[in-house]
Amino acid sequence: MTARPGLPSFDYVRASALDEVTRLLEEHGDEARLLMGGTDLFVRMRDGFIHPQIVVDVKHLPGMRDILYDEQTGLTVGAAATMNEVARHPAVQTHYPLLAEAANSVASYQVRNRATLGGNLCNGSPAADTAPATLLLEGRIVLYGQNGEREVSANEFFLGPGATAMQAGELMTAIRFPVPPAGSAGRYLKLGRNKAGDLAIAGVAVFGFPDGTTSGYHFRIGLASVAPVPLRALEAEEVLAANPPGDETFALAAEKAMEAASPIDDVRASAAYRKAMVRNLTLRGLREVWAQMS
Ligand SMILES: Cc1cc2nc3c(=O)[nH]c(=O)nc-3n(C[C@H](O)[C@H](O)[C@H](O)COP(=O)(O)OP(=O)(O)OC[C@H]3O[C@@H](n4cnc5c(N)ncnc54)[C@H](O)[C@@H]3O)c2cc1C
Structure with missing residues (x-):
């Protein structure tokens, strides 16, 4: 890979009021970009995907870090x-x-x-x-x-x-x-190519809490990196609401979570591998959240 060039030049504004930001956005349209940590923005600028004339730093606005x-x-x-x-x-x-x-x-x-x-x-x-x-x-x-x-x-x-x-x-x-329901527990299980800081091949969040449904418990499942958007696996959640918690139900829900995924092949993993990992991570997440709750 060839060396990347540095950042292109741009004007920097450290905004101190919300209305200053909206005014700048109106004045400059697509030529303005907002900045917080810059870990995405500057990479995209360095790689030539975007060339803003003005970068508006919004992280010092009142309340933005509270x-x-x-x-x-x-x-x-x-x-x-x-x-x-x-x-x-x-x-x-x-x-x-x-x-x-x-x-x-x-x-x-x-x-x-x-x-x-x-x-x-x-x-x-x-x-x-x-x-x-x-x-x-x-x-x-x-x-x-x-x-x-x-x-x-x-x-x-x-x-x-x-x-x-x-x-x-x-x-x-x-x-x-909002305040989370009483007795709730959650896990986020991320699979990357390494543990040192890589984007997810697949990420699965599981959140559970006791409630009055048929199963006595409510579970939510969220997926990252396996569809065009981060999403909830709603059919898997329905399986969990309708059946008693336990390995049989968790395995069925994990299958449904896998079906909810529509990943792509890319440099990090194939679509097929990602789908299989959604099933595995969901099953693991459900077991771990259940162990925390019971
Ligand atoms: C080496 C490396 C590893 C990474 N690994 C991961 C990872 O493991 N997982 C992961 O999820 N991400 C990862 N990222 C991506 C990135 O770090 C995260 O998405 C990060 O949370 C972005 O936050 P930021 O404050 O740096 O955003 P910025 O780069 O400041 O902004 C991100 C985007 O939002 C716009 N923006 C900024 N502030 C606002 C605002 N207030 N309102 C509206 N738009 C705004 C910017 O113009 C830009 O388009 C990685 C990035 C790098 C460089």
Whole structure:
């Protein structure tokens, strides 16, 4: 591979108010790009995929790095909170260990000091490691634009590879999570080519909690890197709601999760291998979450 050239030149603006950002986005359109950790943005600029004239740094805006927990309303994570800040925050570790585990699975420690939760979701990458946890924990994405603030549920946020419900002129300011159900447990199992920090070949999140359904328990399953978008394996969840928890049900649900995956072949793995790994990781995740709950 030939050496990559450095970054092209661009104007840098360190924004200090939300309306300054929306004004710049309106003025410059596609020529402006927002910056938080830069671990995706600068790679794409270096590789020549995008050539913004102006880069607007939004991570110093008020509240963008706050992580706040309230017993009634839940967790608010500023979009520019880094993966390491999320993963080691006491409230996240105590009440949202699935999110802490997912944040901690991204790349390497060094990259996690820069990479932000918001940046991971903004990309709309099917491989975003924090996306399945955000789906299962019923995260709501907070967006700010010319008409003020709006919220989009994580379920409606991911539209396709690189495409999200964010509109031109908007920025992400935070991710809000409701208080998790009592007695819940979760795991994020990621398979990469190495343990030192690679994008997922397949990622499976499992989240469970006791409830009043036929089985007495409710399970949610989220998948990364095995479809055009991060997604929930809803048919697998139905199997788990309708049958008593245990290995037989878990094996059936793992098959259904595998069927929900529609991966591609790429440099990291073949589609067939990815599908098989979804089944294996789902089965393992269900067993581990069940062991934590029972
Ligand atoms: C070596 C390496 C390893 C990696 N490994 C992983 C991995 O294992 N798992 C994984 O999921 N990812 C991985 N990544 C990808 C990346 O680190 C993550 O997606 C990261 O969370 C992105 O966050 P960021 O703050 O760096 O985003 P940035 O690069 O700052 O921004 C990402 C995108 O969002 C836009 N943007 C920035 N801020 C906003 C905002 N407030 N509102 C709207 N749009 C905005 C930017 O213009 C850009 O398009 C890796 C990257 C590298 C370089």
